Amino acid sequence: xxxxxxxxxxxxxxxxxxxxxAEAARQADDAHILLSVPAIHCAICISTLENxxxxxxxxxxxxxxxxxxxxxxxxxxxxxxxxxxARVKKLGYEAHELDAGMLSATETDAKGRDLLMRLAVAGxxxxxxxxxxxxxxxxxxxxxxxxxxxxxxxxxxxxxAFSAQPFFRSALSGFRxxxxxxxxxxxxxILLAAGTSLYETMQSGEHAYFDAAVALTFFxxxxxxxxxxxxxxxxxxxxxxxxxxxxxxxxxxxxxxxIAPIAELREGDLVRILPGTRVPADGVIETGESEVDxxxxxxxxxxxxxxxxxxxxxxxxxxxxxxxxxxxxAGRNSSLHRLADLVAxxxxxxxxxxxxxxxxxxxxxxxxxxxxxxxxxxxMLYAGDMRQAIxxxxxxxxxxxxxxxxxxxxxxxxxxxGRLFKQGMLIKSGTALERLAEVNTxxxxxxxxxxxGEPQVTNLAGHTRRDLQIAAALAAASSHPLAxxxxxxxxxxxxxxxxxxxxxxxxxxGVEGRLGDQPVRLGxxxxxxxxxGPASAAWLAIGDEAPREFTFADRLRPGAEDLIxxxxxxxxxxxxxxxxxxxxxxxxxxRLGIAEWRAGALPQDKAALVAGLAGEGRKxxxxxxxxxxxxxxxxxxxxISPASAxxxxxTASDIVLLGNSLAPVxxxxxxxxxxxxxxxxxxxxxxxxxxxxxxxAVVGLxxxxxxALAMSSSSVTVSLNAxxxxx
Amino acid sequence: xxxxxxxxPASLFLGGIGxxxxxxxxxxxxxxxxxxxxxxxxxxxxxxxxxx
Numbered sequence: 106x107x108x109x110x111x112x113x114x115x116x117x118x119x120x121x122x123x124x125x126x127a128e129a130a131r132q133a134d135d136a137h138i139l140l141s142v143p144a145i146h147c148a149i150c151i152s153t154l155e156n157x158x159x160x161x162x163x164x165x166x167x168x169x170x171x172x173x174x175x176x177x178x179x180x181x182x183x184x185x186x187x188x189x190x191a192r193v194k195k196l197g198y199e200a201h202e203l204d205a206g207m208l209s210a211t212e213t214d215a216k217g218r219d220l221l222m223r224l225a226v227a228g229x230x231x232x233x234x235x236x237x238x239x240x241x242x243x244x245x246x247x248x249x250x251x252x253x254x255x256x257x258x259x260x261x262x263x264x265x266a267f268s269a270q271p272f273f274r275s276a277l278s279g280f281r282x283x284x285x286x287x288x289x290x291x292x293x294x295i296l297l298a299a300g301t302s303l304y305e306t307m308q309s310g311e312h313a314y315f316d317a318a319v320a321l322t323f324f325x326x327x328x329x330x331x332x333x334x335x336x337x338x339x340x341x342x343x344x345x346x347x348x349x350x351x352x353x354x355x356x357x358x359x360x361x362x363x364i365a366p367i368a369e370l371r372e373g374d375l376v377r378i379l380p381g382t383r384v385p386a387d388g389v390i391e392t393g394e395s396e397v398d399x400x401x402x403x404x405x406x407x408x409x410x411x412x413x414x415x416x417x418x419x420x421x422x423x424x425x426x427x428x429x430x431x432x433x434x435a436g437r438n439s440s441l442h443r444l445a446d447l448v449a450x451x452x453x454x455x456x457x458x459x460x461x462x463x464x465x466x467x468x469x470x471x472x473x474x475x476x477x478x479x480x481x482x483x484x485m486l487y488a489g490d491m492r493q494a495i496x497x498x499x500x501x502x503x504x505x506x507x508x509x510x511x512x513x514x515x516x517x518x519x520x521x522x523g524r525l526f527k528q529g530m531l532i533k534s535g536t537a538l539e540r541l542a543e544v545n546t547x548x549x550x551x552x553x554x555x556x557x558g559e560p561q562v563t564n565l566a567g568h569t570r571r572d573l574q575i576a577a578a579l580a581a582a583s584s585h586p587l588a589x590x591x592x593x594x595x596x597x598x599x600x601x602x603x604x605x606x607x608x609x610x611x612x613x614x615g616v617e618g619r620l621g622d623q624p625v626r627l628g629x630x631x632x633x634x635x636x637x638g639p640a641s642a643a644w645l646a647i648g649d650e651a652p653r654e655f656t657f658a659d660r661l662r663p664g665a666e667d668l669i670x671x672x673x674x675x676x677x678x679x680x681x682x683x684x685x686x687x688x689x690x691x692x693x694x695x696r697l698g699i700a701e702w703r704a705g706a707l708p709q710d711k712a713a714l715v716a717g718l719a720g721e722g723r724k725x726x727x728x729x730x731x732x733x734x735x736x737x738x739x740x741x742x743x744x745i746s747p748a749s750a751x752x753x754x755x756t757a758s759d760i761v762l763l764g765n766s767l768a769p770v771x772x773x774x775x776x777x778x779x780x781x782x783x784x785x786x787x788x789x790x791x792x793x794x795x796x797x798x799x800x801x802a803v804v805g806l807x808x809x810x811x812x813a814l815a816m817s818s819s820s821v822t823v824s825l826n827a828x829x830x831x832x
Numbered sequence: 833x834x835x836x837x838x839x840x841p842a843s844l845f846l847g848g849i850g851x852x853x854x855x856x857x858x859x860x861x862x863x864x865x866x867x868x869x870x871x872x873x874x875x876x877x878x879x880x881x882x883x884x
Binding site: 156237 | 836850864872
């Protein structure tokens with residue numbers, strides 16, 4: 106064998122190539138999975154996750170991106186995202202799946218790279234032109250000055266042609282749409298500065314503004330890039346959190362069950378709904394008994410019984426038994442679509458919010474142009490020298506160019522959203538922080554928002570050990586939420602399941618089995634022949650003994666109590682609105698100290714309530730997670746939803762909470778307030794510089810040196826002021 | 833002033849190297865995770881041998 110290897114037979118030479126092909130094929134089949142892990146923050150987190158995940162043989166590589174708080178995993182074809190989420194959880198981190206379809210669009214981030222490239226070129230050009238300009242300012246004369254100006258022109262003109270394109274394009278599209286955006290004065294200042302400087306250079310003139318034109322481009326590109334990055338980070342993560350809705354349904358046809366896209370479903374069709382899946386269309390149950398979780402649609406915390414004749418709505422979750430459903434409304438007529446229409450109406454009602462920057466620019470841009478035109482006209486009348494008049498008008502434009510303005514808002518927004526992102530909040534909308542700072546009323550949803558939406562057993566201590574062991578055995582056989590919660594709680598309490606035989610789940614009712622020769626049952630009160638109490642409960646019956654009650658209460662989301670207390674201290678008006686019954690809502694309101702609450706609210710009631718509050722002139726922050734909250738979220742002044750919320754709710758809201766806790770919300774309000782204060786300060790600072798430099802420019806005393814100083818110092822002050830937010 | 837005839841090209845050349853280095857760094861995606869990279873230098877996972 107070794108002989109053959111040494112001689113280099115063709116087969117051996119081909120072997121590595123074959124291996125490479127196999128490797129490539131394996132990589133093509135690999136599952137590429139992207140998870141959002143909001144809690145990672147340090148070097149230890151990185152190595153724990155990467156090494157912990159890669160240790161499994163079916164995972165080829167795992168790479169953490171700390172900036173975006175994601176893990177991208179290359180795994181063997183069989184590995185599913187749910188599987189990975191469980192493994193990440195075992196390592197101690199909470200993870201959400203990101204949609205791999207969006208992966209290519211965001212991970213490469215072509216626009217960000219493009220901006221960064223233009224920024225780098227502008228930076229390079231600025232340094233070199235500035236070097237030459239300093240020589241000119243310090244007294245280079247005649248031929249030397251002309252040479253320096255020509256070299257500056259040779260560097261600056263191509264740079265402007267390349268780097269300032271984003272501004273030109275945006276200004277042009279603004280003009281086409283008949284709007285006057287901030288990029289119009291910017292483009293004009295850059296172009297005029299470059300144009301007149303070129304003319305001056307040809308005429309062996311004294312003043313050239315090449316450095317100003319390039320510096321303007323450089324500073325404004327920084328602002329543009331920051332703006333882009335803030336938005337890109339938020340957008341990608343919020344949209345990629347994969348949708349919970351299943352786009353397919355199991356259609357019952359004459360020749361067996363068939364997987365069909367939801368769009369194909371028609372009224373009168375039969376669909377089979379397996380336990381654990383979502384109802385694809387509105388309909389009435391034909392056969393089967395089960396329990397359905399309606400919490401996302403109505404906010405009810407308890408699963409409801411469903412049997413033949415029960416009407417189900419799109420989006421509800423079937424819990425225990427298989428059902429066949431006769432569709433009564435699909436597609437556009439389904440309740441989900443009516444909800445979507447409600448959202449559209451609410452969104453239209455909110456209207457477009459004009460940000461502070463937009464409001465300032467609306468007056469600033471025309472004002473600047475009028476000022477420049479007036480100084481030109483004034484100098485034409487006074488001196489009658491076209492070249493001098495244009496020179497002064499250009500100086501005015503350069504000085505007043507909204508450089509600091511273009512940098513001040515993105516710099517503050519980057520600092521603020523970076524800080525909130527560290528605490529697990531994604532700011533999706535550019536104006537969300539401004540709107541958040543104006544909030545004076547907060548409306549909360551109950552199930553899934555203030556509470557986790559998972560029941561927890563409350564009276565374990567009241568049972569004998571034997572009862573608990575039997576309950577553990579029975580509960581383990583069901584995937585009903587109450588049973589699952591009971592299993593977890595008993596497991597944590599160290600209870601070993603009793604040896605119950607012949608376990609059988611009776612869909613919609615409970616679980617039964619045999620312990621020795623005694624029948625044992627765990628399930629609904631009515632099934633065990635007893636009367637239900639006020640709390641949500643599962644009952645345990647052993648033989649002929651009287652049934653014992655396990656009561657459950659929904660657990661508060663971590664940080665909920667602190668958040669409510671903090672908001673009350675801030676003097677905000679708090680409200681609790683839920684689709685759940687009176688009892689649980691009143692309980693929670695009392696427990697948290699929320700004075701105003703409303704129970705049994707339908708989606709349109711919630712939207713109407715929010716609209717009504719807005720009508721009274723209140724600025725409403727809506728915090729909710731369900732489909733039933735979506736219209737209210739869209740209609741509120743600003744809205745927040747947890748990452749566990751439905752896709753539709755996350756899309757409708759401005760801010761997404763990545764972690765499990767509600768606590769960051771209080772902090773977000775504080776940060777938003779401070780961010781707005783910084784933005785106002787920054788606008789003030791840049792105006793202050795204008796106040797000093799503009800008169801100089803108008804009377805013709807402004808030299809390129811003064812322009813460069815005013816511009817750089819205002820940009821730097823504004824950025825430093827924004828950075829104070831990070832602390 | 834003759835010194836300018838080679839000092840200016842020299843400064844442009846050096847600046848150009850910097851620009852090219854930046855372009856290379858960006859094309860090879862070294863700016864994708866700045867925060868992670870600043871933490872990775874603290875991890876001692878591959879200190880004794882380079883990552884295969």
